Amino acid sequence: MRISHKLQQRQDRDGSAKEPTFSFEFFVPKTSQGVQNLYDRMDRMYQTHPQFIDITWNAGGRLSQLSTDLVATSQSVLGLETCMHLTCTNMPVELIDEALQKAYDSGCQNILALRGDPPVNTNKWTACEGGFSYARDLVRYIRKKYGDHFDIGVAAYPEGHPEETDGRSLIGFLKEKIDAGADFIITQMFYDGDLFIDWCRDVRAAGISVPIIPGIMPITSYASFMRRVNWCQIHVPEEFLTRLEPIKENDQLVREHGTELMAKMCQKLIDSGYVTHLHMYTMNLEKASLMILDKLGLLPKEAEEVNLPNVPLPWRKSLNPQRRNESVRPIFWQRRPYSYVARTSQWAADEFPNGRFGDSSSPAFGDLDLCGSGLIRQTPTRSLELWSTPTTLQDVANLIIAYLEGKLKCLPWSDTPLNHEVDSILQPLIELNKNSIVTVNSQPRVNGASSTDSVVGWGPSNGFVYQKEYLEFLLPKSKLKEFVQNIGDDSPLTYFAVDAADELYSNHPDDTAANAVTWGIFPGREVEQPTIVEKVSFLAWKEEFFHILDEWKLNFQENNKSDSAELLQDLIDNYFLVNIVDNDFVSGKDRIFELLRGLH
Template sequence: MKITDKLQKHHDVSPKATFSFEYFVPKTTQGVQNLYDRMDRMYQSSLPQFIDVTWNAGGQTSKLSQSSTELVSTAQSVLGLETCLHLTCTNMPVSDIDDALKEAYDSGCQNILALRGDPPSNDYKWEPCKGGFLYAKDLVAYIRLKYGNHFDIGVAAYPEGHPEEKDSIKNLNYLKQKIDAGANFIITQMFYDVDNFINWCHNVRQFGIEVPIIPGIMPITTYSAFLRRCQWGSINIPLHFSQSLEPIKDDDELVRAKGTDLVVEMCQKLLDSGYINHLHLYTMNLEKAPMMILELLDLLPTEAEFINDPVSVLPWRKSLNPQRRNEEVRPIFWQRRPYSYVARTSQWTIDEFPNGRFGDSSSPAFGDLDLVGYSLFRQSPQKALQLWSTPKTMQDISQLVINYLQGKLVCLPWSDTPLNHEVDTLLTHLIMMNKNGIITINSQPRINGERSNDKIHGWGPKDGYVYQKQYLEFLLPREKLSKLTEILKGNEIMTYFAIDFNDNLSTNHPDGSKANAVTWGIFPGREVLQPTIVEKVSFLAWKEEFYRILEDWKSIFIKDNDNESIQLLNSLINDYVLVNIVDNDFVSTEDQIFTLLMTL
């Protein structure tokens, strides 16, 4: 959705101010992966109206700028976040601009912040590149010419004057030219002089500019960073800011606390002015400082706002990619690996799945890992060693999983996302399984008619009821498989799939080619939703991915000549079987899966 439409829709029904976050592209692949996790976590705890992603710093191009569009695409398609892409004229011929706009368009992004940009890092004077644009207004006009009204276009403004032009009337005229060229909203440079900003807003309106003004808010985290940013942008520092911060400048904790109070006071005055009803926080890819500001301003969402979040209408975050907006079904195997699942299916077309079901195994593309174009092992070797060390025994592997279950680890090689409280009712069983040599991979508890607004298990529209079958996926020592299959032979209440590295498959599904819904919801005025399934071909595709993950993990130890860890991973690959069991008796009060496994 366009930013201006989204803000208007909110403010038509609520006087509560809104907010958004800005992120920049990290310099390392691992930093990008960590940023995805932070963006997701900040969304889940605050529900910003949108996020934006800066273009590359210093006028560089190639990989860093390419990562800007990749980050936007992931935010839209995987995280389901309304996203705005920065786009500059610096070192950008029209062909590169066309590529960036197409990628944004294809990902479902409908918002562009069009900027002239700073001079390249090795230049003192800004000049257009060959085949590029001279001014931001030219870029705005070009986007309008190429894409009509598809994009909401934002432009920058400088309440304290541009470094290259301090004349306030000229700056207002330049701003008006950008609006007249087709811009829809304004995001301002950072500032701390709130009285000057409010006076500038008055002048903007007097100049005939009526589009929304969104102030850029820079949290104060350290004194040195505060001074550096103000000096870099020629930002006026009010006297009471200096008097408050200078005496405590050597204590970062005190600076952040006092700086937060000063910024909160500034923001409240902005919201009371009548000119502003939305704040744009420059996060600098940090989490705590912006969240403290929002909490003190009482802008964090209420329980009702979380329940009514339109992105959370399914147990997993809905994509905003136009090809995936109708997606309502996913195999449960990728519950904790949404990035790889969306990457795997990103090239599939909606006409292959007329009911919006991307998990359908009828696609000829399904299961082809070469289509992913994505590293299955999301951690760098250094990060993997930091998280999981060098396991030498199966007990070490079991302890890693137990640490994850207890919240001491945020991820595992096969689980990208932290656990939520849904597993709390299974925690004792899961820990016991791992202590007994059965390595648990994924699970969900039985749910029989919980209200859809339940804080832990709820999802979907309000006034509904949600259901789940108990599900467990695990690695089982190969020597125990024959006993398991014998017990479950002909049992349709507990159905299973089991497969080893060499594709030896066993199952008791009466018709393994059909999907078994393991999560569903009943809501007033609409058909039953079945958003999570188990099916054979999906499981075969997941098996390929799972064992590839183990191979990638092993490769870290090969580089370090760590033979004990190599042998352990080889044993995990060759001596264990990947199994999933569904207890289809969702009304039972017995934990039948765990009771069964304790007999093996």
């Protein structure tokens, strides 16, 4: 959705603002691990309900390509409304067209159109050949080419610009950008709320009526605070200096006092009537921005953070228009949304919601190469830091116990941390892993919980949601016969077991059909079945899972950790990947855990 429309929705009918909203800005990291860390941070900050995020632009070279990749991922995987910066610096029209097309294809509807800073190692800004000289020209070009598809934002400088200190001229230039087709304004950072309010008054007097969004830069240390002040040539109120100067050597105290000062300034902006939305310059960190928002009372309550209210589906819905009809996903990628979205990115819109995983005449999923440079989303060095060098099966199980207990936020095959849904089966899962049964994925039984339940709820209100108990785990090949015999012939338990060489066993009465493991009943609607277990998709997931183990093994080999590499090879050669579903969601019996406890 366009940002101006989102902000308009926050207005009451009489034009007065509802509770203020906020957004976050992130910049493009320079390393692959930095990108992974940023995705994790963006995912966590999603829980605070930002109206949107924006991604900065790095003109020319690899980082500009990464800008569009970040935008596509935040829209398609994380479900975050995203605004893409786009500058004129080093950008001929051909590159601008390419960037806009990628934004369009990803579902992005918001562009922050900037002239941009001078190229590195130059003091004066000059237009590149075939490019634009001013942001207004870029705004006009985007509007002409894409009509009303994009909301276009522009920058403003409440306290002047290094190249133009006359405030009235700057407001005139701002008006030109608005007249060219811009829809909203995001300002440079500032610390003097009174100056900003005066500037807003002048902007409105000039006939500019679009939303004004102040850029808020948290104070994290005295040195960085003064460095930014001097670089941007902005005024600092005496109160800031009086409070911060005496404690400048204590970063913790500076952060605490800086939070109070910034929250006080933000409240003044909100009270002025000119501001209904705050744009937080995060510097790719989260704590400082969240401290300010918490001080203002704008963060959701803890119960809301567990699971967003009124989420349409039990998994994060993509904002990519190509996936707008998607309503079903296999449960196997529950904790790996990045690879799932990548491997289904080639599907046409009309192949959702059912997708191709039930069509045996064509490949169900794209190649593993679609996932990028590797299936483990951590660098080799970071992998060793997180997961050390397991040499026994119990070492691997202990990593999973740490993940279940929240001490680890990810595993090689689980990119996202667990939520509270696992609480009801936490102890049985820990018990299994203590007994060297390595669990991979799970969900508890739910029999008619309210659709507004803070943990398992999804879909419209006044509905009821259901789940079958599900477990995925590694089973030694030597135990398969006993496992099958213990299930028996008339059990409500159904399973698939497959090894790395594609040897498959199953007791599904029709192994070509999908088994719904999550569904919802809502007034006036058909039954919705958004999560399933299904053969073709499980085989695709099996391929991915064993490749993850192989990639993990190669990392150990390259670091001369032969015992760990041998352990991973043993898992690949001598274990089945098994999923099992208890189709009796009513009785409350723990059949799956009882079955696995009984294995000798």
